[in-house]
Amino acid sequence: MSPDARAVSATGLLAHFNEAGALTWSDVHPAQQWGYLFGESDPQVLLAAALTVRALRMGSICLPLDRLRELDQLEDTSDIDPAWWPESGAWEEALRHSPLVTVGPQDAPSRPLRLVDGALYLERHYADQEVVRREMLARLALAPPGGAPQGQGDAVELAIASPVTVIAGGPGTGKTWTIKAIMARIRAESPDALVGLAAPTGKAAARMTESLQDPAARAVTLHALLGWRRGSRTRFAHDATRPLPHDVVIIDEMSMVSMSLMARLLEALKPGARLVLVGDPDQLSSVDAGSVLADITQAPASAGIVARLSHNYRFQGAIATLATAIRTGDADAALATLASGDPSLRLLDGEAGVAAVRDRVVAAGRDVAEAVRDADPAHALAALDAHRLLCGHRSGPFGVAPWSRSAVAWLTADVPGFVPEGEAYPGRPVMMTANRPELGLYNGDTGVVVAAGGPPQAWFSVGGIPQAFSPFVLDGLTSVHAMTVHKAQGSQFRDVSVVLPPAGSPLLTRELLYTAVSRAKESVLLVGDEAAISQAIARPARRMSGLTARLR
Numbered sequence: 160m161s162p163d164a165r166a167v168s169a170t171g172l173l174a175h176f177n178e179a180g181a182l183t184w185s186d187v188h189p190a191q192q193w194g195y196l197f198g199e200s201d202p203q204v205l206l207a208a209a210l211t212v213r214a215l216r217m218g219s220i221c222l223p224l225d226r227l228r229e230l231d232q233l234e235d236t237s238d239i240d241p242a243w244w245p246e247s248g249a250w251e252e253a254l255r256h257s258p259l260v261t262v263g264p265q266d267a268p269s270r271p272l273r274l275v276d277g278a279l280y281l282e283r284h285y286a287d288q289e290v291v292r293r294e295m296l297a298r299l300a301l302a303p304p305g306g307a308p309q310g311q312g313d314a315v316e317l318a319i320a321s322p323v324t325v326i327a328g329g330p331g332t333g334k335t336w337t338i339k340a341i342m343a344r345i346r347a348e349s350p351d352a353l354v355g356l357a358a359p360t361g362k363a364a365a366r367m368t369e370s371l372q373d374p375a376a377r378a379v380t381l382h383a384l385l386g387w388r389r390g391s392r393t394r395f396a397h398d399a400t401r402p403l404p405h406d407v408v409i410i411d412e413m414s415m416v417s418m419s420l421m422a423r424l425l426e427a428l429k430p431g432a433r434l435v436l437v438g439d440p441d442q443l444s445s446v447d448a449g450s451v452l453a454d455i456t457q458a459p460a461s462a463g464i465v466a467r468l469s470h471n472y473r474f475q476g477a478i479a480t481l482a483t484a485i486r487t488g489d490a491d492a493a494l495a496t497l498a499s500g501d502p503s504l505r506l507l508d509g510e511a512g513v514a515a516v517r518d519r520v521v522a523a524g525r526d527v528a529e530a531v532r533d534a535d536p537a538h539a540l541a542a543l544d545a546h547r548l549l550c551g552h553r554s555g556p557f558g559v560a561p562w563s564r565s566a567v568a569w570l571t572a573d574v575p576g577f578v579p580e581g582e583a584y585p586g587r588p589v590m591m592t593a594n595r596p597e598l599g600l601y602n603g604d605t606g607v608v609v610a611a612g613g614p615p616q617a618w619f620s621v622g623g624i625p626q627a628f629s630p631f632v633l634d635g636l637t638s639v640h641a642m643t644v645h646k647a648q649g650s651q652f653r654d655v656s657v658v659l660p661p662a663g664s665p666l667l668t669r670e671l672l673y674t675a676v677s678r679a680k681e682s683v684l685l686v687g688d689e690a691a692i693s694q695a696i697a698r699p700a701r702r703m704s705g706l707t708a709r710l711r
């Protein structure tokens with residue numbers, strides 16, 4: 160732990176957990192503040208408060224007291240002495256009597272924490288979860304009776320009749336096709352209906368618009384749909400008192416929507432509006448806390464409104480078999496598929512892994528360089544997307560930073576004409592790190608510098624059409640020789656190479672591996688060993704929330 164993560168003034172249990180690397184200053188500090196403001200000094204209560212803040216930081220909505228030790232590999236990655244843990248009965252008792260804690264779902268919010276069904280929440284996150292629970296239950300109560308929807312046809316019928324529908328499936332399972340069919344039905348049956356299309360990020364919204372190929376359909380970000388106001392994190396122009404005008408709202412890439420954004424969306428729908436949630440619940444979740452799509456799809460009460468699309472229309476081969484094995488937690492099947500000798504899959508470790516990545520980076524770099532030499536931006540962009548190097552980590556030996564440096568060194572050595580000097584060298588692969596909606600460019604979009612009959616310009620595919628931008632007007636442009644799996648979510652590439660986090664890394668989860676593998680259309684090279692694969696598959700990210708249990 161870095162020294163500044165130490166909470167200098169922490170004492171007792173908080174100090175132990177802080178020094179062991181389990182709690183950072185940003186977890187300890189609010190707990191201490193609340194203790195001071197509300198007159199609570201019981202170390203067990205302050206520890207629970209700090210662990211709840213930590214759980215939120217890791218993406219969970221609440222801290223289930225009886226499942227604490229399995230949370231986020233707390234004990235794998237820190238030096239916690241098991242003797243420090245309070246006895247769970249006494250711990251819950253201390254929380255029940257604490258001035259920091261509201262007990263049960265009923266009482267009005269007046270304290271920072273709330274204890275419901277054995278789980279501790281920050282009041283604001285409990286309130287968001289309650290909005291989602293209440294609104295979802297009201298919609299589920301009005302859903303047409305019937306069994307679980309099977310396939311695309313049922314999903315379309317349901318979306319026409321039910322106040323809420325979930326369309327869940329991996330890449331290529333026909334989610335976009337189903338959205339198009341729903342929109343065609345709505346147009347045929349109620350031509351005046353106002354349909355809103357949105358996605359959690361600008362890039363996902365742009366991709367939704369592009370893939371619908373419908374001049375009358377334009378997707379926006381969820382923030383834009385709700386009317387985001389500058390300077391306000393939580394207030395939107397549309398809420399329960401000023402609802403959205405839409406009769407139907409369709410959200411794509413729903414796995415990236417946080418609990419709080421889902422709460423704001425549900426509050427803002429006008430009475431009678433229908434909601435269609437589309438996404439892949441097995442992928443990595445939102446940056447902010449929550450895993451709403453997975454929570455909803457797992458709740459037995461939602462069985463009648465969740466259409467799980469499982470037939471892969473785009474590809475069938477070994478990649479799909481591997482993705483399914485990962486998704487269903489079958490490590491033996493995953494390892495057997497990897498060992499089957501299918502040319503689309505390879506698992507290599509150590510020097511062999513590095514050498515194989517080098518070969519792929521150089522081969523793809525040669526294709527990009529050739530297109531750049533021919534001043535052919537369309538070909539350069541296609542070559543750029545033919546291979547992508549993905550890392551679980553941003554920094555550290557398994558991260559984007561050192562692998563990018565290696566890639567630059569390999570390209571410099573092996574690709575004639577690749578001279579990485581300055582900001583705008585021809586062949587530089589670049590990525591947007593900010594949204595520029597007025598230009599049609601979004602955070603995470605990738606492009607390449609090409610000099611096509613003039614000074615070098617950054618070329619991006621905007622709505623499928625190559626367009627040139629001066630690299631100097633695009634602030635926050637970075638090189639993209641490698642990217643995180645998180646950033647690659649929502650994109651696919653012909654070939655993907657994945658540097659797995661080492662066994663023991665808290666990032667090595669089933670969702671990370673599934674998301675990485677399912678980015679590939681034709682081949683996947685995994686750099687790591689069988690232990691890392693098994694560990695990832697055995698470890699679903701387990702974001703905790705009370706939503707699944709309370710949707711009844």
Ligand SMILES: Nc1ncnc2c1ncn2[C@@H]1O[C@H](COP(=O)(O)OP(=O)(O)OP(=O)(O)O)[C@@H](O)[C@H]1O
Nearest residue numbers: 311328329330331332333334335336337370472473
């Ligand atoms: N019922 C169907 N019959 C024939 N082709 C289909 C059907 N459904 C989807 N497809 C085709 O399969 C391919 C993948 O479908 P689609 O793009 O809708 O998948 P998706 O789940 O949205 O994928 P992604 O998440 O990658 O965007 C498309 O080419 C689509 O036209």
